[in-house]
Amino acid sequence: MPLLAAEGLTRRFGALVANDSVDLTVMPGEIHALLGENGAGKSTLVKMLYGLLQPDAGIIRWKGDAVTLPTPKAARGLGIGMVFQHFSLFDALTVAENVALALDDARPLRAVSDELADISRAYGLPLEPRREVWRLSVGARQRIEIVRCLMQNPDLLILDEPTSVLTPQESEGLFATLRTLRAEGRAVLYISHKLEEVRGLCEAATILRQGRVVDRCDPRQQTAGSLARMMVGAHIAEVRRARAEARIGPVRLRVDHLSVPSEDPQGTALKDVTLEVGTGEILGIAGVAGNGQDELFAALSGEVRAPEAGNIVLEGTPIGWNGINARRRAAAAFVPEERLGHAAAPRLPLSENALMAGHAKGGFTRRGLIDRGRMLGWVDAVTHAFDVRKGPRDPEARALSGGNLQKFVVGREILGKPRLLVVAQPTWGVDAGAASLIRQALIDLAARGASVLVISQDLDELFEIADRMAVIFHGRLSPAYPAEDLTREAVGLLMGGEGFGPGREAA
Amino acid sequence: MRLTLDRRDGAGMAGLFLSPLLAVALTLASSIVVFWLLGQDPWRALNVYFLMPVSDFWGVQEVAVKATPLVLIAVGLALCFRSNNWNIGAEGQFLIGAICGGGIAVWTQGWGGPWVLPLMLVAGMAGGALYALIPAVLKTRLRVNEILVSLMLVYVAELLLDWLVRGPWRDPFGFNMPQTITFAPEATLPLLFDGGRMNLGTVITLVVVVVATVVMARTLKGFEIKLVGEAPRAARFAGFDDKKLTLTVFAVSGALAGLAGVMEAAGTVRQLLPGFSPGYGFTAIIVAFLGRLNPVGCLIAGVFIAITFIGGENAQIILRLPRDMTLVFQGMLLFYILACDTLILYRPRLVPRRAPA
Numbered sequence: 103m104p105l106l107a108a109e110g111l112t113r114r115f116g117a118l119v120a121n122d123s124v125d126l127t128v129m130p131g132e133i134h135a136l137l138g139e140n141g142a143g144k145s146t147l148v149k150m151l152y153g154l155l156q157p158d159a160g161i162i163r164w165k166g167d168a169v170t171l172p173t174p175k176a177a178r179g180l181g182i183g184m185v186f187q188h189f190s191l192f193d194a195l196t197v198a199e200n201v202a203l204a205l206d207d208a209r210p211l212r213a214v215s216d217e218l219a220d221i222s223r224a225y226g227l228p229l230e231p232r233r234e235v236w237r238l239s240v241g242a243r244q245r246i247e248i249v250r251c252l253m254q255n256p257d258l259l260i261l262d263e264p265t266s267v268l269t270p271q272e273s274e275g276l277f278a279t280l281r282t283l284r285a286e287g288r289a290v291l292y293i294s295h296k297l298e299e300v301r302g303l304c305e306a307a308t309i310l311r312q313g314r315v316v317d318r319c320d321p322r323q324q325t326a327g328s329l330a331r332m333m334v335g336a337h338i339a340e341v342r343r344a345r346a347e348a349r350i351g352p353v354r355l356r357v358d359h360l361s362v363p364s365e366d367p368q369g370t371a372l373k374d375v376t377l378e379v380g381t382g383e384i385l386g387i388a389g390v391a392g393n394g395q396d397e398l399f400a401a402l403s404g405e406v407r408a409p410e411a412g413n414i415v416l417e418g419t420p421i422g423w424n425g426i427n428a429r430r431r432a433a434a435a436f437v438p439e440e441r442l443g444h445a446a447a448p449r450l451p452l453s454e455n456a457l458m459a460g461h462a463k464g465g466f467t468r469r470g471l472i473d474r475g476r477m478l479g480w481v482d483a484v485t486h487a488f489d490v491r492k493g494p495r496d497p498e499a500r501a502l503s504g505g506n507l508q509k510f511v512v513g514r515e516i517l518g519k520p521r522l523l524v525v526a527q528p529t530w531g532v533d534a535g536a537a538s539l540i541r542q543a544l545i546d547l548a549a550r551g552a553s554v555l556v557i558s559q560d561l562d563e564l565f566e567i568a569d570r571m572a573v574i575f576h577g578r579l580s581p582a583y584p585a586e587d588l589t590r591e592a593v594g595l596l597m598g599g600e601g602f603g604p605g606r607e608a609a
Numbered sequence: 610m611r612l613t614l615d616r617r618d619g620a621g622m623a624g625l626f627l628s629p630l631l632a633v634a635l636t637l638a639s640s641i642v643v644f645w646l647l648g649q650d651p652w653r654a655l656n657v658y659f660l661m662p663v664s665d666f667w668g669v670q671e672v673a674v675k676a677t678p679l680v681l682i683a684v685g686l687a688l689c690f691r692s693n694n695w696n697i698g699a700e701g702q703f704l705i706g707a708i709c710g711g712g713i714a715v716w717t718q719g720w721g722g723p724w725v726l727p728l729m730l731v732a733g734m735a736g737g738a739l740y741a742l743i744p745a746v747l748k749t750r751l752r753v754n755e756i757l758v759s760l761m762l763v764y765v766a767e768l769l770l771d772w773l774v775r776g777p778w779r780d781p782f783g784f785n786m787p788q789t790i791t792f793a794p795e796a797t798l799p800l801l802f803d804g805g806r807m808n809l810g811t812v813i814t815l816v817v818v819v820v821a822t823v824v825m826a827r828t829l830k831g832f833e834i835k836l837v838g839e840a841p842r843a844a845r846f847a848g849f850d851d852k853k854l855t856l857t858v859f860a861v862s863g864a865l866a867g868l869a870g871v872m873e874a875a876g877t878v879r880q881l882l883p884g885f886s887p888g889y890g891f892t893a894i895i896v897a898f899l900g901r902l903n904p905v906g907c908l909i910a911g912v913f914i915a916i917t918f919i920g921g922e923n924a925q926i927i928l929r930l931p932r933d934m935t936l937v938f939q940g941m942l943l944f945y946i947l948a949c950d951t952l953i954l955y956r957p958r959l960v961p962r963r964a965p966a
Contacts, residue, residue, distance in 0.1 A: 403846070405845050405846065425848055426846065426848045427848035430848070438846060440842070443840050443842050443843060444840075444842045444843055444846055445843070445846065446840075446843060447836055447840035447843040447844075448839075448840065449839055450835070450836070450839060450840075454832065454835075454836075457832060458836060458843060458846070458847040459846070461829055461847065461848075462848055470828065471823075471827040471828060472827050472828065472832065
């Protein structure tokens with residue numbers, strides 16, 4: 103009998119279906135991998151299994167009985183423990199105090215301390231109960247979290263990307279502990295996208311893509327390549343539009359050895375990024391989130407200036423030092439990733455959101471005064487051309503659904519007839535109808551001779567629309583390859599950093 | 610248990626107008642209780658506070674005299690607050706404006722001409738603007754909190770005025786009173802009507818209200834102010850420089866507060882003395898919020914608050930109530946408007962504490 107069986111779990115966030123009828127079976131004494139790209143729905147699934155989120159549909163069976171998990175406490179009560187990627191520890195308290203605080207039943211600190219010492223010996227998790235947490239390494243802190251779970255004597259332990267913070271030696275130690283747990287008949291649900299690790303450790307795997315289970319396998323029988331292919335999609339893109347080599351003309355945008363430090367301390371600096379986009383061409387930039395996409399967009403849009411004017415050249419003119427409005431006047435247009443708050447001001451009406459991006463090129467003012475009539479006319483034109491569905495003529499931006507606001511934001515830029523469009527995540531979290539309309543609009547724009555640069559984490563999208571593709575990883579950009587020469591597997595490996603080599607990157 | 614606030618849907622426009630009216634009503638209701646506790650007949654007290662000040666033309670002029678600095682300062686503050694810049698030091702900028710303009714009046718005593726008054730107004734605006742730029746520059750360069758700096762500079766300005774009127778600028782024939790000479794006629798604002806105190810300052814203020822309304826509603830600068838306050842990242846995407854805007858709105862609000870200060874000195878008081886402002890710069894914060902950070906709203910709210918000032922003076926004489934009653938009114942009003950804003954826009958909800966994960 104399975105220890106845990108999820109049947110048809112579904113969870114929606116607005117228009118986005120994060121988990122679509124997901125089935126998952128975990129046997130006792132099994133280390134089960136949950137594989138998928140960022141955004142595939144892994145976190146949503148385990149949060150439902152740990153009582154942090156409630157499913158919209160589907161049931162969870164625990165040892166054969168259907169259960170509901172209203173809180174993590176309920177999950178712990180059944181015997182489900184979870185170690186998160188981000189720790190929740192008090193730095194100023196000792197190891198034993200941190201463990202005692204998290205227990206659901208109150209026990210004297212001395213008893214906790216003794217039990218902690220026993221567990222840490224038995225499972226090879228060296229810890230000193232009286233050490234303060236701030237003195238400990240990241241690996242030791244993770245051991246506290248694991249011991250804390252084991253104190254509850256769980257039958258199932260969920261680990262969310264545990265090795266992303268560990269050194270290889272610490273990882274080996276963790277694997278030994280997990281194998282001990284397995285030998286005792288406990289199960290582990292192991293989330294990762296490090297494929298070699300999964301092949302060495304797990305005997306079952308469930309692969310998620312876009313919220314659905316796309317495959318199940320025994321990872322020991324697979325290669326890293328075949329696992330990558332399952333993660334990013336086994337089938338090669340649908341029928342592509344006919345290639346028209348003649349369509350792609352001379353280079354319009356050239357980014358030349360661009361390095362920019364990140365404004366955000368958690369961000370990724372751009373390192374020596376070089377790319378070219380020809381007229382009539384769509385260049386796709388793939389990559390796992392947080393590898394410098396935000397910084398690249400900011401540098402291209404002019405929200406952050408480049409160190410040298412010549413780092414960015416548009417139609418032969420160096421524009422690296424120009425601000426966003428000077429670039430707009432040079433017929434560039436931009437669609438940022440974040441709809442509400444960046445591409446649009448949530449509490450302002452659509453007409454003022456049209457003014458926001460359009461004021462640089464004039465047209466909305468007459469003798470220094472804003473012309474509301476023209477703004478409304480523009481809203482009507484975008485609404486008509488891009489099928490924006492809304493109630494009143496000029497609602498606040500936040501009143502629109504994600505897909506309709508995205509159509510408005512993309513339409514606002516495309517109707518300005520740009521010769522260069524830089525767009526980040528054009529269809530993130532929008533419904534399928536809006537997504538295909540937006541992709542078609544990008545293809546049509548390129549067909550009219552504009553250059554389009556698409557930054558996206560959605561490989562299906564890039565294979566559908568891009569002429570050439572490059573991958574961004576740790577702030578560096580791979581060379582761009584013609585899309586028809588690329589396989590998902592090759593892109594998947596680039597996204598994981600293979601082929602970038604150690605390079606000049608500082609450790 | 611923990612208290613959280615959930616945003617209500619579709620309360621935008623209604624709340625905008627409902628909230629100040631509700632706040633005024635709640636303030637009146639509470640003041641009835643306060644009057645009753647003080648042993649006054651509440652209806653008589655309300656009559657003294659709110660109706661007597663506007664019952665004759667002289668009273669109306671007095672209300673205008675009080676409302677003028679409030680409205681002028683509040684319009685400037687509204688621009689600041691709209692763009693998420695918190696200038697709390699308008700009182701200091703008001704005093705510096707009065708000092709700069711008044712200094713010229715003292716200096717030119719006996720040899721001035723018709724050029725003195727315009728020079729005073731310009732000097733007052735420049736002084737207020739420069740004084741307001743201190744917190745703005747510290748904020749944009751060093752990320753120093755502008756609320757604290759602008760507030761503390763109020764005390765610096767107060768003490769500077771105190772020192773000037775007791776020291777270098779003291780009236781030599783003033784029987785040692787801490788005050789300057791009374792300004793010469795060419796250093797004072799002309800009165801609008803005989804037998805009242807309403808002066809040209811009121812007209813200037815009305816012009817400022819009209820200009821500010823057009824700027825906010827119809828120009829790109831007004832849009833920039835709104836957008837920076839609403840969505841700073843979107844403002845950057847629109848190509849607006851939020852640091853430059855911070856300097857601009859602080860300078861404009863400082864200039865308007867300084868103008869209010871010099872007009873108070875040259876129009877109403879006609880000399881400088883300590884305690885020269887009854888806290889106009891602070892009261893204007895209430896006016897700005899009560900007026901929904903909108904120039905015309907500030908005009909209406911400023912008149913209302915001015916009535917309570919005059920009403921408070923009447924109450925001191927007729928009802929023998931302390932002047933502090935006026936401050937109690939104003940405090941209640943600000944409290945209620947913030948509470949109404951919050952409760953109209955958000956729904957409070959108690960949530961049980963979640964067990965640690």
